Amino acid sequence: MPPVFKPIRPKKLSEEIVTQIKNLIANGDLKPGERIPSERELAAFLGVSRPSVREAIMVLEAMGFLESRQGGGTFVRSLTERSIADPLASMVERRDPRMLQALTEVRMGLETWSAYLAAKRAEDSEIARLRELYEVMEEQAGSGGWDPKIDAEFHLTITAATHNTLQVHVLDTIQTLFQTTIMVTLGEFYTKEGYIELLLNHHREILEAIAAHDPERARQKMMEHLTLVEEKLALFLQRERPDTA
C-alpha cells in the first residue's frame, strides 16, 4: 500500500455551505455590515434544509465571519480583526491559571530534557554562542536590566544543540505560547524584585554544565532554574488574580 490512496472526505453538507459563503465573502460579493439572506431563503436557494444552513452559519459565526442577531438577521463582520486561533492558543489565552501552570510544567519537562541532550551533543560553536549570550546577560545585569529576548534565545540555543528537529519544533510551539502571554511581563517582574543576580547564576551554571558535557548536571541546573521561574510565576499570578477557588 505505497500510496495513501485518498483521504476520502464524505463532505458534510454544512461544510459545503460554509465554503460557499466564505467564498462569497472573500470575493466581496458579501460586504462587511451587509445582511445576508435569511436562513429560510438560503435554505431555499441551496435546496437544503434550514438546520443545515444554521449549522453552517454557526460555524462561520464561531470563525468570526458572521454575526447573528435574533429578530435582526445575520450580518457579515469586518474581517480585519478575527483570526481563528488554534485550540491550544485559545485555551491558554484565557489566562486560566491552571492552564498556565500546566504550560510551565510541560516546558520544564521539555527544557530539562533539552539541557540533558544538549550537554551530550553540543558542538563547540554552539557552546561559544551560549557563552556570548551569557556575556550579554551579564552586561545587562550590571545595569540592572533583563532582556527576555536574550533569555529566550539562550534557551532556544540549548534546544537547538540537541540536534533533534522534533524537540526543537515541539519546544518552539510551547515557547511561542509562553512568550505571547507572559514572558515579557515576567521579565519586568524579575527586574523589580531583584532576582537578576540569581537568574544570572542559574544561566552560568547551566552553561558550564553543558560546556563540560555533563548531562545530568545540566538537567539538574535547568530544573533548579525553571523551578524558580515556576514559583515566581505562581506568585505573580496570585497577585494579579487573587480570586481563585
Add this chain to the structure above:
Amino acid sequence: MPPVFKPIRPKKLSEEIVTQIKNLIANGDLKPGERIPSERELAAFLGVSRPSVREAIMVLEAMGFLESRQGGGTFVRSLTERSIADPLASMVERRDPRMLQALTEVRMGLETWSAYLAAKRAEDSEIARLRELYEVMEEQAGSGGWDPKIDAEFHLTITAATHNTLQVHVLDTIQTLFQTTIMVTLGEFYTKEGYIELLLNHHREILEAIAAHDPERARQKMMEHLTLVEEKLALFLQRERPDTA
C-alpha cells in the same frame, strides 16, 4: 448616565454548551481520543434539544476541539495536534529513520517527565489501575505474549496521573505519531526476541517507584526502560532498512 446600564446579551443556548464542553477539556475530564457522549445523551443530560447540542458540537469541531465521525461518535482531539503533529506528519510517514529516532527521543523526554510528576501526584485509584494493567501484562507474559495496547495504556495512565492536561495532550500527539508507525511491529519484535521478561521488570519497577511516590526513582526507571526501547528500535530499523545514507 454614569452606569452604562448593561450590555444585555441574550446568551445562546449552544454557546453555553460550548463553554461547558471546553471547560471539561481544559480540566482534563475529557481526554484526547476519548469519545464523548452521543448527541442524544448530551441533549438528555443538559435538558436541551438535540439540534442545540449539535450546533455546539459543530462550533467545537470548527474550532478543532472535537471530531465527529458518522456512525462512530464524536471524539476529543489533541489540543496540540495542529501545532505539533500536522506539520510533522508527512515527515514521520516517510519512515525516515532519523525522524523516528528524534520521535523516540522526544517521547523519552516527555515520558520520563510524566513518570516524575506522576510519582508526585498519583492518587491511589490511579496506582491501583497501573497495578491492574501490570497484572494483565504479567499474565500475558506467562503465555509468551505482549500486547502493545496494554503497554500503551500503562504509559497513558502514568501521564494521566500527572494531572496536567497539557502534558496529556502533548504526549498523546507524540504517541499517536509513534503508534501509527511502529508500535505494533515493535511488539512482535519484542516477542520474537525474548525481551518480555525484561520489559515486565521495567514496568514493575516503574510502577513501584510511582506507588512509593519517589519521583527521582520513577524518572530513572522510566529512563532505563525507554533507553532499551530506543536501542531495540534502532536495531529493528537497521535490519529492515540497511540502506541508510
Add this chain to the structure above:
DNA sequence: TCCAGTAAGGTGGTATGACCTTTTAGCATG
C-alpha cells in the same frame, strides 16, 4: 477451533415543521 460473513443497534447527518422571542418597519392615532 477459528474465522468470515452478516444482521442489528447505535451514531452522526439531514430534513421537516412547528412554536417562541426579538427586532423591525409600517401604520394608525393623538
Add this chain to the structure above:
DNA sequence: CATGCTAAAAGGTCATACCACCTTACTGGA
C-alpha cells in the same frame, strides 16, 4: 408631525422522523 401600537419577518429552540454509516456481536461454515 410625533408617538405608540401592531404585525410581519428574522433568528432561536424544540420535537420528530428518516437516512447513511460504523461498530459490535452473533452465527454459520471451514
